[in-house]
Amino acid sequence: MRVAVTGASGYVGRAVVAALVAEGHEVVAVSRHPRLGDPGHGLGLDVVSDDLRPAFSSADAVVHLVGIIREQPDAGVTFERLHVEATQRVLDAVRQSNVSRLVHMSALGTSARGGSAYFETKWRAEEAVRGAWPSATIVRPSLMFGGGADFFKTLAGLARNPVVPVPGDGRTPFDPVARADVARALALIVSDDGAQGGTFEIGGPERFTLNQLIDRVGQAAFGRRPPLPKFHMPLRALRPLVAFGERVPAFPLTRDQLDMLGIPNTTNDTRWHRWVPDPQRLDRDL
């Protein structure tokens, strides 16, 4: 199949492109960064700008990955634009093409209840997909690890402190999943008739609280013996500090991410094991 991938240059996109190529698909990488297709990248991709119609015109399938975890309102980069409006643009362009398959990247925790602007806009993007393209496949992965995931880098930054500052009580549970496994699932879903119209939650094989994740990262990155000494900062007390800090891009946390740290991010959905029967456990490759 010829598969157009939006967000192809991103953390997930790079792995998805590689997995699609490994499955024998031709990939059209839709990106604002044409360097993906530079000689030497080795994947032999067609890389096109983010003008969607020409990108989709020759594609049989679209994998829509564009999304952000952090807004930059000054630059016009908002959840509303990147999740809801960008998805609408993809749906409009898909409608005007011969694309027969659409796979939409959402996130575990997305629901009508929301609880964070990230989850709420992800939900509204899903609703737009369900309304316009009922046979689309929606995937909702948990936090991903492997190949230098930003969230795990942030945890490593915390875990190097002699006494680790933890936002909240650290008891929120997560089901981290390997990026390579999510990418492989997507590369198989794209041509699987049985996946059409489905929404699949994708969680890894182990459940960790935030405290346990920090211990794992401290052990993997610095050889520190768990449990690390920690002090817990109430989420509500942190909000004013984060509200001030989040204006600086290098500040590691936003208020929305702070909200998300208090929302359990787990699933008992194992249907995705039909594509990846033996998902990776969290190891040294964070």
Ligand SMILES: NC(=O)c1ccc[n+]([C@@H]2O[C@H](COP(=O)([O-])OP(=O)(O)OC[C@H]3O[C@@H](n4cnc5c(N)ncnc54)[C@H](OP(=O)(O)O)[C@@H]3O)[C@@H](O)[C@H]2O)c1
């Ligand atoms: N990482 C995780 O743990 C995780 C977990 C669950 C779900 N997800 C979802 O997976 C998807 C990919 O996430 P990621 O971690 O790979 O994020 P990422 O590394 O930040 O990549 C996101 C992609 O979105 C595009 N993008 C970002 N800002 C844009 C803008 N202002 N205008 C147009 N395009 C823009 C970029 O495409 P170009 O730069 O190529 O144009 C980029 O490659 C997102 O939908 C995210 O919500 C991620």
